[in-house]
Amino acid sequence: MAVIGLGKMGILHTALVNMIPLVELTALSDIDKQLSKYVQQSGLKAAFYSDVGQMLQDVKLDAALICTPAFTNLSLAALCLAHNLDVFVEKPLAHTFAAAQRMVELAAEKNAVNATGYVFAHIGLFKKAKELLDEKVIGDVFRFRSCIYISEVFAKKKGWYYDKSRSGGGAVINIASHLIYLLYWYFGSVANVFAQTLHCYSDVEDAASVYLEFSNGIKGTLDVSWSLPGYRLSYLELVVEGNNGTLELTNDYVRLYLHKAQKNIGKEWTTIHKIDLPQTSQFELGGEGYYEEDVDFVQCCLERKSPAVTWRDGLEVQRIIEAIYLSAERRLIVSVEGIDS
Amino acid sequence: MMGLDKLILGSNSFEGVSYISRTQSLYYLEHFSKEDNIVSVLRAALNLGIKSFMCSNCENVLGALNKFDRNQEITLLPVIPNAYEYAREASEKGVLGAIMTKAKGFSMYQKFRLGLRALAKIKSVIAKDVLNLLLELIHFELASFEKFKLGGVVLHGQITDLAISSHNANIIDIYQKLIKETYGVQPILATHNFGVLLPQLIEWKIKIPIMAPFNQKGFMMRPSPGKCEDLIRDTDYVIIAKKVLAGGRLSPEEGLPYLADKKLGSVVIGVGAVSEAYHTFSVAKSVLKA
Numbered sequence: 318m319a320v321i322g323l324g325k326m327g328i329l330h331t332a333l334v335n336m337i338p339l340v341e342l343t344a345l346s347d348i349d350k351q352l353s354k355y356v357q358q359s360g361l362k363a364a365f366y367s368d369v370g371q372m373l374q375d376v377k378l379d380a381a382l383i384c385t386p387a388f389t390n391l392s393l394a395a396l397c398l399a400h401n402l403d404v405f406v407e408k409p410l411a412h413t414f415a416a417a418q419r420m421v422e423l424a425a426e427k428n429a430v431n432a433t434g435y436v437f438a439h440i441g442l443f444k445k446a447k448e449l450l451d452e453k454v455i456g457d458v459f460r461f462r463s464c465i466y467i468s469e470v471f472a473k474k475k476g477w478y479y480d481k482s483r484s485g486g487g488a489v490i491n492i493a494s495h496l497i498y499l500l501y502w503y504f505g506s507v508a509n510v511f512a513q514t515l516h517c518y519s520d521v522e523d524a525a526s527v528y529l530e531f532s533n534g535i536k537g538t539l540d541v542s543w544s545l546p547g548y549r550l551s552y553l554e555l556v557v558e559g560n561n562g563t564l565e566l567t568n569d570y571v572r573l574y575l576h577k578a579q580k581n582i583g584k585e586w587t588t589i590h591k592i593d594l595p596q597t598s599q600f601e602l603g604g605e606g607y608y609e610e611d612v613d614f615v616q617c618c619l620e621r622k623s624p625a626v627t628w629r630d631g632l633e634v635q636r637i638i639e640a641i642y643l644s645a646e647r648r649l650i651v652s653v654e655g656i657d658s
Numbered sequence: 659m660m661g662l663d664k665l666i667l668g669s670n671s672f673e674g675v676s677y678i679s680r681t682q683s684l685y686y687l688e689h690f691s692k693e694d695n696i697v698s699v700l701r702a703a704l705n706l707g708i709k710s711f712m713c714s715n716c717e718n719v720l721g722a723l724n725k726f727d728r729n730q731e732i733t734l735l736p737v738i739p740n741a742y743e744y745a746r747e748a749s750e751k752g753v754l755g756a757i758m759t760k761a762k763g764f765s766m767y768q769k770f771r772l773g774l775r776a777l778a779k780i781k782s783v784i785a786k787d788v789l790n791l792l793l794e795l796i797h798f799e800l801a802s803f804e805k806f807k808l809g810g811v812v813l814h815g816q817i818t819d820l821a822i823s824s825h826n827a828n829i830i831d832i833y834q835k836l837i838k839e840t841y842g843v844q845p846i847l848a849t850h851n852f853g854v855l856l857p858q859l860i861e862w863k864i865k866i867p868i869m870a871p872f873n874q875k876g877f878m879m880r881p882s883p884g885k886c887e888d889l890i891r892d893t894d895y896v897i898i899a900k901k902v903l904a905g906g907r908l909s910p911e912e913g914l915p916y917l918a919d920k921k922l923g924s925v926v927i928g929v930g931a932v933s934e935a936y937h938t939f940s941v942a943k944s945v946l947k948a
Contacts, residue, residue, distance in 0.1 A: 332823035336854075360826030547687055552680055569679050592677060592877045592907045599881040601850045602819045 318615075319344040319378050321369055321393055322385035323352050326407050326434075329603040330382045333611045335361065336600050340615055344376045369393060373400045380404065380430070380618050382611075387412040387490075388483040394420050403430035403618045405611075409494050410631030412485035414639040414656060417632045424628050432614045432624035433631030435498040439606035439613065442591045443499065446555075446566045450503055454579045456561030458504070461537035465496040467551040469543040470518050479519050487521025489514065490638050493541035496553060498626070498634045500529070500539070503557075507637050507653045508532045514645040517544055527641055532654075660809055662710065662844065662867070664948035665939065666735065667703045668900065668928035669713035672696050672722075677877075677905025686930055696722035700732065702935040706943070709733055710809055712926055714740045715802040723806060733809035737848060738799040739817065792817075792829065793836055800841065810844035811837045812869060818847045822855050827862040834866050846898065850878055853885040856893060867923060871901035874908060874916035887920075896923035903927065903938075910941035918945055 318340055320331045327347070335342050345356050346366045353365040366372035373396060380403040383393050390411045397404045404424070410433050411417040424431040437443045450458065469492075470479075477483040484491065489512075501507070509530040514522035524542035555566040562575040571589045578584045600608045610625075617624040636656045644651040670676075674687035689695050696718060700711065712735040713719045723729050800811065813833055821829040830847065837845035845866055849855045852870035859866065872890070876883030878901055890897055899922050903913040910927075917925060927942060929935040942948060 328820075332820050335825070336823045358828070360821075360824045360828060547674070547684060549674065554680070567680060569677060590678070590907060592875055592904050596876055596878075596880070596882070600823075600854060601878070601880055602816070602823060 318342055319346065319363075319372060319376065319381045321346045321372075321381055321383045321397075322389075322407075323347040323349070323355070324384065327382075327384035329607060330384055330405075330407075330611060331361065331363075332602055333600070333608050334382065334615070336602075336608070337612055337615055339619070344372050344378065346372050369396060373397070373402075378402055380614070382614075383407065386477045386483055387485050388416075388477070391416040391420055395423055398423050398427045398429055401427065401429070403614075405432040405434065405614045405624075406628070406631070407434040408436075408498075408631065408634075409433075409485060409490050409638070410628055410635055412483060412490075414632075414635045417628070417635040418657075421628045421632045430614070430618045430621065430624065431628040432610075432617070433626045433628055433634075434610060435495060435626045435631070435634070436604075436606040436610050437495055437499050438502060438625045439609040441594045441597060441605070442568075442571060442589075443566070445589060445594060446564065446571050447503060449564060449571065449573070449582075450557065452580050453559070454561070454573065454582055455557065455559030455564050455575065456579075458535050458557055458559045460558040461500075461504075461535065461555060463496055463500065463537065463553070463555040464540040465493055465551060465553045466541070466545045466548045467492055467543050468546050468548045470523055471544060471546075473518050473520075479521055481521050484521065486638070486642060487514075487516075487519055488523055488541045488543045489525050489527075489641055492543050492551065493525065493527075493539060494634055494638060495551070496539060496541070496555075497637050498630070499553075499555070500537075501630070501633055501637065504531045504533065504535050506532045506633065507640070509650050509652055510637065510640045510644050511650045512641040512644040513648075514642075522645070525641065525645065527644075529637075660733075660844070662735075662810060662896070662898065662924045663708075663733070664924055664946060665708050665942055666710040666712050666898070666924050666926045667700070667708050667935075668926040669711070669716075669719055670928040671930040672699075672719050673714065673716050678907070682906070682930075689930075691718055693718055693722040693725050697726045698932050699929060699935050700726055701728065702932045703929075703939060704728055704731060706936065706939040708939055710735060710924075712737060712812065714738070715799055716740070720802055729806060732807065734803055734806045735810045735812055735846065736800065736803050736808065737812040737814055739795050739814055740799065793832065796833070796836060797840075808841060808843045810846050810867070811841060812846040812848050815848040815850050818849045818855065819851050822849075822851065822858050825858075827864065830859070830862070830864055830866070834864065848900075851880050853879075853881045853889060856889050856895060859895070865895060867896035867898060869898040869900055869926065872897075872899035872917060872920060872922070873902050873904040874913055875904040877901055877904040877907070890921055893921070897921065898924040898926060900926045910938045910945075914942055914945040918947075 320327055334340050342363045345363045346369050350367045356365040381397045382405040384407045387409055390406050394404055507529050512527040515524040517523045523544045527539040530536050557564045565572040569591055573587045575584055613624050639656050640651045640653040671686045672690045674683050676683035710733045714737045834845040848869045871878035879886040929938050
């Protein structure tokens with residue numbers, strides 16, 4: 318296996334896959350040649366390449382993890398797929414919907430195992446909330462409100478992350494994309510969106526408010542900002558209303574209010590804390606879910622199965638993001654189904 | 659080198675960390691942004707005989723330590739590097755960029771105190787030598803604590819766990835030598851993967867105290883509570899328990915008896931109020947016979 322891109326996420330995935338039994342990490346790549354020293358000194362027994370093409374020629378690989386800036390994902394994925402590799406790509410799948418769509422087409426042609434790094438799919442508490450919603454504990458869902466915040470941008474910043482042509486956008490694609498994935502995972506495809514974005518410090522949006530209508534009739538709101546003080550780590554809140562009560566999900570707990578007892582959960586208030594859930598992770602680095610995410614990808618490569626979050630899922634998230642940007646730009650309700658390259 | 663106290667005050671609440679809820683986290687952030695409120699908790703702990711304090715170099719914590727008239731009675735166990743401070747900036751600027759950003763906010767006086775020499779060296783060594791970068795980062799961060807009494811230095815869990823995931827004995831070995839030889843205090847490794855770290859250290863023949871989660875709920879005891887309990891039963895390593903009240907899900911009466919029969923060198927407990935300090939440490943002293 319190889320990891321391409323040795324920024325923060327690349328170093329994290331390098332460490333994690335190196336802890337997975339059955340994985341042999343044989344190559345690492347980054348355009349910064351100085352990182353070869355890091356690889357040597359880190360103790361990793363992997364060859365370093367500053368040229369991905371050269372790495373693919375020299376090393377016999379089964380799979381690669383792409384952890385580079387979003388605008389490079391399509392070209393690197395195409396290169397890996399051309400060498401018949403299974404590929405994991407950190408989120409977002411690409412910087413544009415068109416690039417993400419092309420990636421899905423290429424993966425289908427090669428029948429490659431493909432995964433996107435939306436880590437919420439691997440967090441125990443979020444899986445528990447999904448289970449409760451699927452079991453209709455709160456009945457039929459009709460409405461929700463949600464938000465995701467982090468304290469990250471309080472002045473104009475430089476770099477690819479703040480350049481729309483390279484990152485694809487700001488707080489929506491980089492922060493809210495996790496929450497958009499969660500909503501898509503819980504409620505299915507989105508029919509229409511109406512969005513407004515706000516630029517306080519950056520050339521890309523620092524905040525956004527979005528109204529979403531899902532194809533199954535569920536309606537709700539999403540609020541995102543990366544410029545709110547007091548959020549050292551990203552914080553999520555989702556409140557879902559159904560005809561048997563409400564479900565409130567945060568990073569720390571799921572709180573239910575049920576009009577009638579359902580599936581062994583009593584009437585009125587019940588709180589399930591993250592701490593009380595059985596621990597499933599064998600190893601942790603960088604936060605809950607990342608190790609499980611990589612284990613899932615490796616197992617799916619070995620068993621030729623679809624990972625929890627495929628590129629097609631990543632594309633659906635990208636479609637919603639594209640519609641949000643289009644809606645904000647045109648100040649109109651945009652049909653998500655109408656989004657096509 | 660002095661031994662570690664049985665009971666150690668932790669600083670998570672002073673830094674706004676809560677595993678219970680956003681509301682609690684916000685309360686901590688606001689309440690402990692006033693340095694006097696940290697001083698009150700430090701004083702309460704000291705009154706109960708808790709003389710060791712584990713903390714990172716957060717501005718409010720350092721400010722409180724400077725204000726506290728009895729600060730020379732406290733032995734500090736700094737946790738370094740302050741990974742969360744750097745992580746926010748590191749995604750787009752790299753580790754060096756994150757350090758430089760942090761340093762930009764300092765006044766000239768602070769820069770002098772925090773070690774401009776180390777900062778200049780960090781710039782010069784990054785391209786050549788990652789291990790040297792880590793060492794200079796440690797000097798840089800420890801400069802904040804130079805006027806206080808140190809009992810040990812804790813390597814942040816993210817760094818320890820990164821080192822074990824690359825099966826790199828060298829980083830750990832260099833770290834422990836630096837802390838022992840340059841600072842003359844006890845090096846300690848924090849981890850969230852006790853069940854992986856301890857066997858690895860035994861294999862590497864590196865004997866060093868480990869700080870890891872131990873609690874009745876099994877919260878963060880990896881790879882499993884059972885494996886961690888088996889390892890602690892058979893080891894002669896000094897183990898420091900943290901997250902002993904499972905991130906606040908257990909009361910001292912519920913959580914601390916679990917630790918009573920475990921072979922633990924020390925126990926770190928964080929508290930969020932003066933009254934909580936008196937209650938928690940009274941129970942801890944009685945249950946753990948400290």
